[in-house]
Amino acid sequence: MPNTPYAAIDLGASSGRVMTARVTPDTLDLTECHRFTNRPVRIQDALHWDILSLYTGILEGLRRAGRVRSLGIDSWAVDYGLLDADGALLGNPFHYRDPRTDHVAERVWATLPPAELYAATGIQYAPFNTLYQLTAARGTAQLDAARRLLMIPDLLTYWLTGRQGTELTNASTTQLVDPRTGDWAYGVADRAGIDLKLFAPLRRPGDPAGELLPHVLAETGLTGPVPVTAVASHDTASAVAAVPATEPHFAYICTGTWSLAGLELDAPVLTEESRAANFTNELGIDGTVRYLRNIMGLWLLQECQRAWGDPDLTELLSAADRADALRSVVDAGDAAFLAPGGMPERIAAACRATGQPEPRSRAETVRCILDSLALAHRRAVADAARLADRPVDVVHIVGGGARNALLCQLTADACGLPVVAGPAEAAALGNVLVQARADGVLGDRAAMRQLVARTQPLTRYEPRGTGAAWTAAAARITSP
Numbered sequence: 001m002p003n004t005p006y007a008a009i010d011l012g013a014s015s016g017r018v019m020t021a022r023v024t025p026d027t028l029d030l031t032e033c034h035r036f037t038n039r040p041v042r043i044q045d046a047l048h049w050d051i052l053s054l055y056t057g058i059l060e061g062l063r064r065a066g067r068v069r070s071l072g073i074d075s076w077a078v079d080y081g082l083l084d085a086d087g088a089l090l091g092n093p094f095h096y097r098d099p100r101t102d103h104v105a106e107r108v109w110a111t112l113p114p115a116e117l118y119a120a121t122g123i124q125y126a127p128f129n130t131l132y133q134l135t136a137a138r139g140t141a142q143l144d145a146a147r148r149l150l151m152i153p154d155l156l157t158y159w160l161t162g163r164q165g166t167e168l169t170n171a172s173t174t175q176l177v178d179p180r181t182g183d184w185a186y187g188v189a190d191r192a193g194i195d196l197k198l199f200a201p202l203r204r205p206g207d208p209a210g211e212l213l214p215h216v217l218a219e220t221g222l223t224g225p226v227p228v229t230a231v232a233s234h235d236t237a238s239a240v241a242a243v244p245a246t247e248p249h250f251a252y253i254c255t256g257t258w259s260l261a262g263l264e265l266d267a268p269v270l271t272e273e274s275r276a277a278n279f280t281n282e283l284g285i286d287g288t289v290r291y292l293r294n295i296m297g298l299w300l301l302q303e304c305q306r307a308w309g310d311p312d313l314t315e316l317l318s319a320a321d322r323a324d325a326l327r328s329v330v331d332a333g334d335a336a337f338l339a340p341g342g343m344p345e346r347i348a349a350a351c352r353a354t355g356q357p358e359p360r361s362r363a364e365t366v367r368c369i370l371d372s373l374a375l376a377h378r379r380a381v382a383d384a385a386r387l388a389d390r391p392v393d394v395v396h397i398v399g400g401g402a403r404n405a406l407l408c409q410l411t412a413d414a415c416g417l418p419v420v421a422g423p424a425e426a427a428a429l430g431n432v433l434v435q436a437r438a439d440g441v442l443g444d445r446a447a448m449r450q451l452v453a454r455t456q457p458l459t460r461y462e463p464r465g466t467g468a469a470w471t472a473a474a475a476r477i478t479s480p
Contacts, residue, residue, distance in 0.1 A: 012257065319363035
């Protein structure tokens with residue numbers, strides 16, 4: 001068995017990290033080598049990702065990692081970089097929270113009605129979907145000059161290897177892929193006026209993605225060859241691959257800046273009822289479907305912390321635990337919370353609008369956020385089980401929110417189901433597990449998950465008998 005570790009480059013919406021893991025059929029040891037901030041940049045009236053800073057963080061992380069057997073990159077979805085005919089980047093990639101896509105969906109729907117679009121792609125409506133971003137960019141000098149579009153992980157992989165590709169799990173979030181075939185939705189692209197030749201060829205988790213270029217080896221001090229593997233490059237797809245489920249009827253909640261709550265299915269759910277409930281059908285490893293709902297997530301808390309000058313989180317959570325339960329709740333999926341800035345005031349305004357008392361303190365604001373997230377988790381898990389006609393016996397919380405004991409307990413209470421929390425670094429683990437499987441070290445998906453369950457610290461939360469209170473709280477806000 002290989003003793004040289006695999007490297008996971010895992011980029012989240014607020015931070016990036018380079019981690020290494022030694023993997024055998026019986027061991028899975030993850031080590032953090034470097035963590036760096038992912039801070040968007042506003043230039044004039046547009047919000048961008050600082051992609052060169054992220055690339056610099058990756059190189060520094062690989063320097064600190066030392067010798068690695070292979071590496072893979074995962075990140076958030078929908079955003080992309082545009083390259084000119086020489087392969088040079090045409091400007092910093094736009095951030096999905098940039099307002100340029102406001103009201104753009106209506107232009108697409110004039111040609112592709114929402115029901116038809118959903119039946120063809122299974123992707124929920126979100127104003128920042130790649131389809132709408134490309135529609136917003138139509139007629140711009142940048143898009144006119146572009147000869148290639150690469151999703152964020154594929155762009156960074158290209159800079160490391162010189163090879164271009166479009167990894168499928170991330171491509172599935174563009175609203176341009178047919179989840180039934182795992183190929184492009186050619187009819188949708190044609191009717192939307194999008195030339196699919198702009199995209200590099202599709203590749204799947206486990207496919208080779210090239211080797212580190214000589215100048216990258218020199219910059220990082222690594223000795224080649226170092227292969228790069230196409231992992232499940234959407235971080236949620238990587239996180240779901242590492243859900244430590246040993247039972248068949250589980251739901252998952254991938255928590256961080258966003259909460260992604262749903263089920264892993266063998267086939268998409270493309271019904272009109274599913275579209276109305278705003279569920280999405282994104283692709284996972286092994287041809288699976290991540291049937292889930294996007295919830296605003298811990299972004300609400302992160303933005304409040306920023307507005308308050310970044311007070312200690314542990315103290316905020318301790319105070320919130322002592323605050324009155326379910327005093328006020330908001331719809332954690334409401335697009336009103338999407339933009340940055342003024343989050344405490346927006347939460348207070350949402351409480352007023354539904355006739356509930358405003359939070360009077362930071363503790364009450366945090367408790368409102370966590371109660372609201374737990375309530376949104378409850379709705380998403382119940383709706384997914386109903387729409388997919390599949391029972392749920394346990395809920396797995398993975399990602400950064402797995403460290404938030406109060407959120408995990410409230411989710412168990414709200415769902416009326418046991419919650420298993422962990423691992424917190426699920427995306428990085430899923431990243432290295434796909435690499436190890438491609439390397440022949442691990443077997444099937446079940447074996448990967450059993451390895452996570454055996455080796456990673458997990459915490460179980462049993463529901464407390466407060467179902468009626470959650471039902472009453474749900475009646476105070478509108479359904480998604």
